[in-house]
Amino acid sequence: MVLTACAAPADDDTGVRERTVATASTFLDAYVDDGRVVRTDQGGDTVSEGQAYGLLLAVAAGDEERFDRIWSWTTENLQRDDGLLSWQWKDGAVVDDQPASDADLDAARALVLAADAFDRDDLREKGVALGEALLDEMTTTTALGRILLPGPWATSSPHAYNPSYASPAAYRVLGEASGDPRWDELTEGSRAATAALLDANPLPTNWATVADDGTVAIAGSASGEGEPRYGYDAVRTPIRFAESCDPADRALAGRIGPALPADETLPAELDSGGGAVTTDQHAIAYAARAAALAGAGQTDAAASDLGRMSETSSTTPTYYGDAWNALATAMLSDDVLAGCPPLTDATPAAAGSASDAGSASTGAAPGLQDPVSPTSPSTASPVHISIPAIGVDSDLIGLDRGADGWIEAPTDFDAVGWYEKGVLPGAVGPAVIAAHVDSPTGPAVFIDLPKLVSGDTVSIARSDGTTADFVVTGLQTVEKDTFPTASIYAPVPTPELRIVTCAGAWDPATGHYVDNLVVTAVAA
Template sequence: MSRRLITVLALLGVLGLLVAGSLATWAIPDRDPGGTAAPPSAVVAAPTPGGLRTYTTEQAGRAFLAGYVDDDGRVVRRDQGGDTVSEGQAYAMLVAVGIDDEETFAAVWDWTRGALLRPDGLLSWRWDDGRVVDPSSASDADLDAARALVLAGERFEEPRYTTSGVDLGRAVLDLETVPTAAGRILVAGQWATSGPHAYNPSYASPGATSVLAAASGDPRWSELAAGSHAVTAALLGTAPLPPDWAQVHPDGTVEAMPGAQGRGQSVRYGYDAARTPIRFAESCDPADRALAAAVAGPLDRDGDAAELDLGGSPLGEGESVVAATGQAAAVAAAGDTARAVQELVDADHLAQSFPSYYGAAWAALGRLLLTDDVLGGCPPVPAAA
């Protein structure tokens, strides 16, 4: 289904609130920390006949926070059984900082600290039905949350947030990074420190490592930035697109994998991998941005298809918000900011047409990371976009 067809259907009123809710599973990410659709009543700026909106950064952020964050600060994946993952808590913290919502940030961090913080300083990955049901850590959530805390300490003038962010970042370095011949890498979680290491390319975040390096002065953040670049470059040296999952051997050898530790359908560029160009496009390092630009060509073969093989051919029908945002990042990094603006509009429209936790999160984060420097990066798209 093309983006133009989605818009036409919306104009005809086919994608009204009730229908959007019933179709939401069409765009549900096929991943463990996946996104799921919210009840239509929970979505701000939901589609109305003839009325898909182009979000401002503020509106995209409010749509995610209002739709998926409960009053107590828990981020609820409403259309995946109502569970909570550390990724979602971290996303809400970043969005709250980005749109200057101190009250929501405080609530989300308080809930996260009370419900998910492990004795070793990392966050448990999954909570459901009143308790932690999977205590394993997810390093992308830990890294994003640490970044958000440091930024909140400065923005809200709360030193306790800065201290918590530096502490969480230290736990990430101690327990979720390992040295390899390719450089220091961020493994998938504390469970992946034995080689070969389960590695998710989209967990690497040059923007986060830069923020945390400045706050802590720990030289391992620079080592991690260099290792993340090296592994991403190695993956793009073997295929046009990065995979959702890979493994890194202690000798620096890097291989694409069909899911974490090989547990997946096939090697693919999907709901995880689409975050990779976003993470690298916001980097202040031109070499990182060049890696994001390198995927613009292969991504252009099939628009915003949700899942592709590593050559850029679609693996099924369907589009996704994170795919549109990833394409926006790639073309922006390549210098085509006008095209990037249109891709961000497409992401907005997909988020409204097929409401989901993951889609709402990346409609908001995409605009924050790619068009605004409030999260400490170097956005490739003009702020007026």
Template structure:
């Protein structure tokens, strides 16, 4: 099994405070959370000494402006380029690009991104190969969060742009996900992180891959009852995890009998059990759900994430920092949790601070979530039920 890694620069400042730039592991597959060591800062990101680019201009952007900036700065002819990570492309990035383009109604960008993805990443079974570099696929193992986000985006775009081929592609991709990357347990049906995870029990599980809105969108489009089963199974597993600790882990495992364990990376391959660059996506995905029980799940994180104004990028499951580094996604996660409990002013403040952070130290992952989090939390353009309205202050 090949290693699947997303290594991102996670360094910046909150207000006037700057933090040292580091290379942070952004797990999106197997094995996950492997530290790779420093790399040279890419153009437009933090300098090699870790300081924000002094030439960058931070502006107060709308959701549409942040989305347009992601498409302009990180997409070349339909390929989402990780300029800060060796100029490669991963299926996660293509899926993020599809969601962003669908959300702002940019049919041309959406078409270019999907055409590139279909041509270069789609496997014979319909799933998406994870990593492409230097003109070829270098890791063809699919990652279910990318496939799930892509299928959701395709179905939404099919309706938004009145383009049946997008709908058909989304429905077909959804079917393969349900067939090859889900498993039945006593806790319910769960989304596996990849095809590799179906081979053995207990099953590796990434709580942040579950997307209640994607499950709903794909269930409505396909009529397949397995999507409702996935929604229920994800809720059951997430509830169990949050009953055991205030914050969810990046990775867990689910036994056939329904018991759940927090894990230090996929198959126990990471540094330690932690809430970090994976788990921080969970409150965003749950806060945008139209199910009040899902929104309540996101709300459970609010008090723990609010303990410190300068929220760190990685903590233990009790909220104690494991690093001095900060990242936009951590602030966006707290914004989602705060919105879910009705704390709209501080939620809006967190979203603004996250966007400023993303602009000060540009990175692929930071820019993607600077576009997606506000879209999910303040608009209904991705078929969710946002807890905020853009510019909310009360």
């Protein structure tokens, strides 16, 4: 067999925008069926929240065609006569026609952003109109100011209130598009209500009540029954406030951090006092803690939690977790959704995508276990690799990214390379090592890579005389045509390696193997 090229797709996370596009596209590919966002792990239904997430992520991915399909399905199946969106559709029909204000708000925001992204004035008009319907039907004024009601059913005082529905960034986008002063009123009222809620309890809860006189209390549900929890709704609160362009909103996100557990492993749900109510983990819980830490200025620790977020999404995929893995990536590290991301500088380094990632400080929040392995961070270049189990003992050369988006293969079939635009081996994140498996004349340097097993060691010598040691934890074979870039190169909180070569069948038509073998190794 003749091997003309054998490496891997370059990490699409060579920049913030590339990561945003990758995570957004991954969600859209997995959960959108001809414009319908399917909750595949929740009975296959569709809710207005999911359609709104799809619209926002289509904007983040720059995917106009998919945006149009999602919006078309939404208008045909969910939009009511008053312009608002019915909440739930199942088995071919709407089963709950009540609107949910967070979905309508996110959809209106997405429409306005899409108007700018795709140069479509018609979308701006639709976004403004949806926002106006929301202002008319699902807001009210209290002593704290104007607040967002969860639905038209919550007009009686004390009003049922969901803290995670408030979105200062969305208010600003819609206020600038429409000129309606009620958006500014919502910004002020939501900030006041959130501050009052955090005065009443250190953690926001899934539900609360806000009375006309400004009295705020935590609640167990929309009806007030049950035990208050910091759960799958409430965790969105710090994310939405951390992406705000107003320092006062970010400060509110920062107030939440000290009430969260400081352990590296974070439960998916907590009681109102911060105690675990489950051993489950969920991507959005890490996203929320990242937002809270970022709001408090602890960007290195926040970036580590973004790594945990992506890893959890990858290992335990769910509709909701994958949606918020993508949304939090966009909201906290990118300005594509017109917010002010608090982790623009910190995220690429911690996620292993900046060219100077080796100099990134890991840092942990007070009480958080330091997620960095004992391997000392270094800005020195890798110069040599040793994999004793398969007899590899080779100098390392630098590899660039080709015009096709793939890491360029070494020109020497016995050379091993490292991806210079990615992570420095030994720095936090997934560093990439690549080489050929064979050549026109016989085996190449990585011919025995498939023989590695968990526990085998890899050592990287660096130009400053230090060594970064790793232990193999697994091997996987993936198709090149559908290479799972977002998961393979997902940010991780510790130094890791991705050792890549070709695998699978040889395709004489293309002159390439059809698969890649990816070996994962973690810091020893």
